[in-house]
Every structure is written in C-alpha cells, then in structure tokens.
Amino acid sequence: MISLQPPAISIHRGRLPYLDRNEGCSLFVYILRRTWQTIPLLFIISIVTFALMTLAPGDPIAMFQNPEGVNNADSLETLREDLGLNDPIYVQYLKWLKLVVVEGNMGYSFADGRPVVEMILERIPATLILMGTAITLSFLIAIPIGIFSAVRKYSAADNLFTFLSFLGISIPSFFLALMAILLFSLKWSIFPVSGMRGDHTDGFNFFDITYHLVLPATVLAFGLIASLSRFMRSSMLEVINQDFIRTARAKGVSERKVIMKHAFRNALLPIITLVGLQLPSLLGGALIIETIFAWPGMGRLAIDSIFNRDYQVIMGITMFGSLLVVIGNLLSDVLYAVVDPRIQYGKNG
Amino acid sequence: MSLHNPAIPPHNEAQIQNDWSMQGKIESRGAAIWRRYRKNKLAVIGLIIIVIYVILALAAPLFSDYDPEYFDLMNSDMPPSFQHPFGTDSLGGDVFIRSLFGARISLSVAIIAMLITLVIGVAYGAISGYFGGIVDTIMMRIVDALQSIPSFFLLLIIAASMTPTMWSTILAISLLGWMSMSRIVRSEILSLRQRDYAAAALATGESKPGIIFYHILPNAIAPIIVIATLEVAGNILYEATLSFLGLGIQPPTPSWGNMLSSAQEIVTLTMYPWTAVFPGLFIMVAVLSVNFIGDGLRDALDPKMKDK
Numbered sequence: 001m002i003s004l005q006p007p008a009i010s011i012h013r014g015r016l017p018y019l020d021r022n023e024g025c026s027l028f029v030y031i032l033r034r035t036w037q038t039i040p041l042l043f044i045i046s047i048v049t050f051a052l053m054t055l056a057p058g059d060p061i062a063m064f065q066n067p068e069g070v071n072n073a074d075s076l077e078t079l080r081e082d083l084g085l086n087d088p089i090y091v092q093y094l095k096w097l098k099l100v101v102v103e104g105n106m107g108y109s110f111a112d113g114r115p116v117v118e119m120i121l122e123r124i125p126a127t128l129i130l131m132g133t134a135i136t137l138s139f140l141i142a143i144p145i146g147i148f149s150a151v152r153k154y155s156a157a158d159n160l161f162t163f164l165s166f167l168g169i170s171i172p173s174f175f176l177a178l179m180a181i182l183l184f185s186l187k188w189s190i191f192p193v194s195g196m197r198g199d200h201t202d203g204f205n206f207f208d209i210t211y212h213l214v215l216p217a218t219v220l221a222f223g224l225i226a227s228l229s230r231f232m233r234s235s236m237l238e239v240i241n242q243d244f245i246r247t248a249r250a251k252g253v254s255e256r257k258v259i260m261k262h263a264f265r266n267a268l269l270p271i272i273t274l275v276g277l278q279l280p281s282l283l284g285g286a287l288i289i290e291t292i293f294a295w296p297g298m299g300r301l302a303i304d305s306i307f308n309r310d311y312q313v314i315m316g317i318t319m320f321g322s323l324l325v326v327i328g329n330l331l332s333d334v335l336y337a338v339v340d341p342r343i344q345y346g347k348n349g
Numbered sequence: 350m351s352l353h354n355p356a357i358p359p360h361n362e363a364q365i366q367n368d369w370s371m372q373g374k375i376e377s378r379g380a381a382i383w384r385r386y387r388k389n390k391l392a393v394i395g396l397i398i399i400v401i402y403v404i405l406a407l408a409a410p411l412f413s414d415y416d417p418e419y420f421d422l423m424n425s426d427m428p429p430s431f432q433h434p435f436g437t438d439s440l441g442g443d444v445f446i447r448s449l450f451g452a453r454i455s456l457s458v459a460i461i462a463m464l465i466t467l468v469i470g471v472a473y474g475a476i477s478g479y480f481g482g483i484v485d486t487i488m489m490r491i492v493d494a495l496q497s498i499p500s501f502f503l504l505l506i507i508a509a510s511m512t513p514t515m516w517s518t519i520l521a522i523s524l525l526g527w528m529s530m531s532r533i534v535r536s537e538i539l540s541l542r543q544r545d546y547a548a549a550a551l552a553t554g555e556s557k558p559g560i561i562f563y564h565i566l567p568n569a570i571a572p573i574i575v576i577a578t579l580e581v582a583g584n585i586l587y588e589a590t591l592s593f594l595g596l597g598i599q600p601p602t603p604s605w606g607n608m609l610s611s612a613q614e615i616v617t618l619t620m621y622p623w624t625a626v627f628p629g630l631f632i633m634v635a636v637l638s639v640n641f642i643g644d645g646l647r648d649a650l651d652p653k654m655k656d657k
Contacts, residue, residue, distance in 0.1 A: 044494035055510045163391070166644075170637040172586050172606075174593050175629035178613060186619045193615065284501025288590060292613070302502065303594065306509045314506065321499045329497075 031334055038326045042319070049318045050096065053311050054089045096315065106319070107312035111305075116316035119301065124320070126196060127297030129209070131286050133217040135275065138224040143268070145225075146232020150240065150267075151259060161229065168226025173285050177219045177292045184215060191215045194294035216293040220285050224278060231274050235267040269339060276332030280325045385649040392645020395638035402452055402635060409449035429623055436623040438611065444624055447603035448631050454604045456635070458519050459584035465523035467577055470530025471566070477531065478538030479561050489535070492528045500525055504587060508596040518597040522587045526580050533576055537569035571650035578643035582636045589632050605632045 087095070099105050106116040149158040185193040196212050239245065240263050248262045249255070290299025298317055305313035376384070386392060405412075429436040435444035477488040495503070504525050511517035541547060542565065550560045591597030592606030593613075600607050605628045612618060612625035 040490070041494045041497055044491060045498050048495065049498065049506060052506050052510050166391075166637060166640055167633075170582065170586075170640055171633050172589050172593075172629070172636075174590060174613075175609060175625075175632060178609065178618060178625055179629070181615075182618050182622055182625070186615070280496070280499040281501070283499040284504075287499075287501055288594075291594070302505070306505050306596075309509075318498060318502050318506065321502050322497050325497050325499055 027334070027337065030337065031330075034330050034333065038330065041326060042322065045322045046097070046315070046319060047093070049315060050093045050311075051089070053309075053314055054092065096312075100319075106316040109305075109313050110310045111308055111313075116312050119313065120298065120316050120320050123296065123298045123301050126295060127283075127286055127290065127299070129213070130216055130220065130290065130295060130297060131282055133213055134220040134224060134282065134286075137217060138221040138228055141221070142225045142228035143232055143271075145229040147236055147259065147264060147267075149229065149233040150236030153237065158233075161233075165226040165230050168222055171222070173219060173223060174288050174292055176222060177216070177289055180215050180219055181292075194292075196296050216289050216295055220282070220289045223285060224282060227278065228271065228274070232267065232271055235270050236263060239263045239267045269336065272339070273332045273336050276329045279328040283321055283324065382649045386645050389641075389645040389648055391641045392648075395641030395645065398634060398638040399642065402456065402638075405449050406452040406456060409446065409453065412446065412449065428621075435627040436621070438608070438621075438624045440611075442601075442603075444608070444627050447608060448605065448628055451603040451605045451608060451628065452631065452635070454515065454598055454602065455585055455588055455606070455632070458515060458522070458588045458598070458604075459581045462519045462522040462526065462584045462588075463577055463581045465519070466526035466530055466580060467573070469523070469527035471534050471573065473527065474531035474534025475538060475561055475566065478535040478542070479557065481539075485535075489532075492531060496528050501590075504591065505594075505596065508591055513596055513599055515598060515602075518588055518591055521591065522584050525587070526584065530573070530576060530580070533572055534566075534569065537572060538565055541565045541568055574650060575643055575647045578639065578646055582639035582643065585632065585636050585639065605629075 085092070096107060099107055106120075108115055109119060145161055149161050152158050181193055184191045191214050192212050196209060245258060245263055248258050253262070286297065287299035287302055289295065290297045291303055294300070298321070301313065302317045304310075305317065433443050433445065435448065437443055438447070473488065473492075477485045504521055507524050508517065508521040511520065538561065547560055547564060550564050551557075555563075588597055588604065589606035589609070592604045593610045595607075595610060598604035598607055600611065608628040609625055609632075612621070612628075618625055
C-alpha cells in the first residue's frame, strides 16, 4: 500500500479547510482573512451570551433590595428604568452593541458602577501569568514524557505514563486543588494556602509571586500534561513510522539523533495547534483554580458576577475570554502555517 | 493446491477439512467485540467498577439505616469508624451513605445528559452533513462560535440562567456536549457518503434521508458510541464542578460535588479531611473507570482507530 498523497495529519481534521479555502494568497492576506472571519464569530458569541443571560430568572436589581424595607419598590423601579432593564431584550442588546462598537466601552458594572473594561484589565494579568506558567510547565514535562513513551512503546514505563495520563484527565481539578492545599499548605506548610502576594510585600515581587504560583500552576498544568503527553506520544509514533526516519536510520544516523532531531521536530508541529485547541478548557480550569486559591484573576470576578447577575460584567468577561481563545487559535494556525512548509496557505494541496 | 508454496509442507486433507470447519464457525459481531474488549485489562476493571457503582447506587438504602438527608447533629464531624465507615460531615450526615446516594444523582445526571446530547448531536450533525453547502456552512459556523466560548463560561452562564435543580443541571451539561458530537457525526457522514455502498443505495433509488439513516448512520455507530462513553466521564466532572460551585445539585440532596463544596473551608479541610477525601475519590474512580471503558470500546469497536 504505497500512497502518493502527502501524509494526512489526522489530528487536524476539520481545521485545515480554513487553510485550503484560501487560494493564491500571501501569509499577510491569509492572516487578514482569518481575522475578518473572527468578526461574525464574536458577533454570534455575543448574541448567544446575551440571550442566555437575560433569560435568567434572577434580577440584577435584587442585590440592591433593602432587606427590611418593602417601601423601596419605587426607587428600585427608577433604578431599573435608569439601567435600561425595562427595555425589550433586543433593545438592551443593541444598546450594548452600540456601546461596544461606537465607544469601545463595555458598559458599567451594576454592582459598583465601575467601567467593565477597567475591572477586567486589572484582573487579566494574573490570569495570564497563571495560564502561561501552566502551559510552559506542561510543555516542559509532557514533551519528554511523550517522546519517551513513543520510543519505549508498551514498556512498563509507557504503561505507567498511560495510567497516569488517564488519572490526569479523570481527577476533578477542584479536588486536586483541595488535596494540594491539604497536604502542601495545611499539613506540611510548604506553600501558601491562597493569594498571589505575601502580607508584607507590595508591588511586583518576582520571587513572592513565583512562590504563590507553584501550587495553582501545578494543579492547572496537571490535566494539560496528561493530554499533551498522549498527543505527543501518538504524534511521535506517526512520525517514527514514516519513510524518512527509515532512511535516516539506514544511512547510519545514531538513534539518539534520529529521535531528537529528525522525529522530534516533525512530531512537535501538530502539538503547536493543539495548544490552541486546549485554550478554552484551560481557561475554564483557570477559573476554578483561581476561585479555590483566591488568585486575583478573572475567575473570582466571573463567579461573583454570575451569582450577582451582573450582566455587563458577565458579557465583558465572556467576550474577553472568547477573544483570547479566538486569538490563540489564530496564532497557532498562523504559526503552524509558518513553520510547516507542507501546509500551503497559497494554493490547494 | 498447485500453487502451494513448496517451502511450507502441505497439510493433509483431514487437517485442511478441520481448518475449514473451524473457519466455518463465524464469530458473531458481539463476540468479536467482547473478545477484543477483554484484551484491555484496564477496560475490564473499569467495567467491573462501574457495575459495582451501579449496584451500590441502586442498593444504597439497604446498606444502612441512616437516611442520606438525615442529619445527626450530635454526631457531627466524627472520624471514620465502624458505624460510619467514611465518618460524618459537619452536619452529622453519614459520608458513606451520602456518597452512595450521591452516586445515584451524579451517575443519572451524567447518563441522561449524554442521551440528550446524543439525540441533539446526531440530529444536528446528520442534517448538516445531509444538506451540505450553505446550510452546512452556517450550521457549522454556529458550532464554531459556540465552541469558541470557553466551555466552562458557557456552562456557568447556562446553569446560572435557570433555578438550580437536577434537571437544570442536566440541561446545562447537555447544551454543552452536543457540539462536539454533532461535529463527529457530520464528518463521519461526509466521509461515509463517498463510499461505494452509499452510491449503490442511491442507484437502487433509495431516498437521501433513507441512505443517511439506514446506511450511513449505522456505520458511524462505533465512533458515536466511543464519544458518548467518554462524554459520560466528562459529564460526571461537569456535574461535580457545577455542584461544587453551588450552581448544580443543591444540598441537602447529596451529590459528590456539593459534598466537596461543604468541605472546602480551611477549618473543615484541616480538621475533618475525610469529608473531602471520600467524595473526591468517588468522583475520581468513577471518571477513571468510564474513561477506561471508553478506551476499551474504542479498541474493540474499531481496531483501526487505535492509537489515534
């Protein structure tokens, strides 16, 4: 069975059409086109989120309710009118859209009247630090494991790693976080229980933040290590069976060099795209981890605003989160097109 | 027999007869799947564990006189003992009994959500793959958009848009899961549509929906079953996370997630760790077992899919 077709990269099924469809264009035009495609995407996301949120039975006004007073019904009604909550849903949505598109403003929090953009921007760095560290950490650990498992396929160590990776995707992150706190913070007092800074440090202190980062980043990385190492293993196995590896071995290249130079580089390519695909779940994981470790990122803000029905903040966070994911996907696709000459964004094929 | 390779000694007639009669016993499809499934030891262990879970969940009332929603405040925060094998929680509820009843809730939420997902996903994917063209493009663009919302945000928003009950939890989880299912169904339909048997069915005058439902979908059943199984594992995690955050199953109804939620305070965690450890282990072992089953099914149903 000799196939004349270039090897299909199975992991990418369903994503390459973006590349195939653009005939005869430069990388720059390709990036422009992909960016253009994200606009309707963000549009649909905003409609869905807004619709779901306003369907909610709760009422953002409820938190202003005076616990003992029944007589503030009038003032609450005025507040509703002021916040535009009495308008039909589509009018509320169009108002929001106008605010975002025309003024580049995402509205104001119902809870404390602060601009949503400001609230999110001050939370984003912490989330990015946490996610970035987790991604780096999982790459550093998962890639060697994947290579090792592929080279020693079905060995005892490979089976152990297989089992561990199953464990990694099966353990709920909040349970892992609680156990990590129980052992490393409460029992052995090695790492702090929560937060991003110590009590007596202010401003940016690299070592302090790193010290606080160890537990949440490791817990967040755990699941990613599990899935990345599996993907790396199957990607390596796919490459190792190809003709050029046999050629390299046949001409006497040392096994170490075959694996580390010829196979590894080619196997790494699909993994780049995978990280883009993993971003949404990683962001969701970060949200829970942040809540448990009181990490001052977007997670706590998201949960609080969902409980308070603070529509504007929820909209803002969801849009920022989706934008992050869309940019991540775009970057990984572009990166992939740049590093892999077999993918031609210019012509079909 | 004239083409027989001289290097291999010819069989005598009886031997050949015997071989052929062995061949004549055609293994049924189910038996072949079971034979391949059995080879995966972890998958067999996973299956046994899940069967035990289901039996424990169904028989939960037989194990103890304690009611899962009965709280014995005089005996709160008791360490594991003969009377209370997993100890008691801060309200005096028996952790073991509550975990068993939690299994009922958690497993049924996960399985019902999977079934709903299956119906929506297969229908959506089949329609998209069947019509193709502009309908397909629009339908898939919508899925693209929904999948770009970080799934956990979407889950929280959906869950928060309803008063939390068991059914709202199920709905929230299933509204999340159908997208990947519909993608798989669609891509299976697109590739199976090219097969010769589909062309043959078309030539015999069968209608297009008929081909999709009688010829193509039955052949796509293997990946659908695998994805559905793995989805049950994911659903258990989603339910646990939602309940942990207070947006899913509400106490006093026990679910593994909300049991952990009440155990997350630092004091409880330090002094009475069993209230957190046991429900967490229940979740972990359940999800792990379902994942093993899914992995085993993947190898058993479609040997070609191995290592993908």
